[in-house]
């Protein structure tokens with residue numbers, strides 16, 4: 001039988017940083033609500049969570065890097081909404097945000113989850129922030145909880 005490693009969905013002994021972009025805050029505020037609700041419902045005490053606001057999604061990686069390297073957090077969540085119809089430089093913002101978040105996670109060794117909706121229009125974005133198609137903030141929190149436990153387990157293995 002193989003030795004299997006799998007993160008448990010128990011956040012009671014974990015600490016999280018949540019970084020939220022203020023750009024498109026109608027959407028990102030709902031992502032934040034979903035993320036905090038998910039952490040709470042998986043046992044994370046309120047005082048184990050810190051929230052930091054940044055101007056836009058492009059700023060998420062730098063704040064994530066600062067927080068991930070403090071050693072205070074088991075995982076960091078990045079929440080943003082990048083909407084194609086609102087910007088001619090959608091691809092630059094979306095690509096650099098994704099690349100930056102992935103880099104912070106690999107460089108720091110701390111799970112950094114991608115709760116950024118990238119959509120063609122506002123309606124699709126709202127739909128992914130708690131309306132028709134789930135809540136990407138909730139998903140980012142679930143993934144952070146699972147990865148925090150998996151990485152903690154792998155360090156001990």
Ligand code: INI
Nearest residue numbers: 021023055056057058081082083086087
């Ligand atoms: N930031 C977003 O989070 N979403 C967007 O849709 C967006 N648009 O449309 O441009 C956006 N731009 C701001 C960017 O993230 C930076 O804050 C800005 O370029 C300053 O560095």
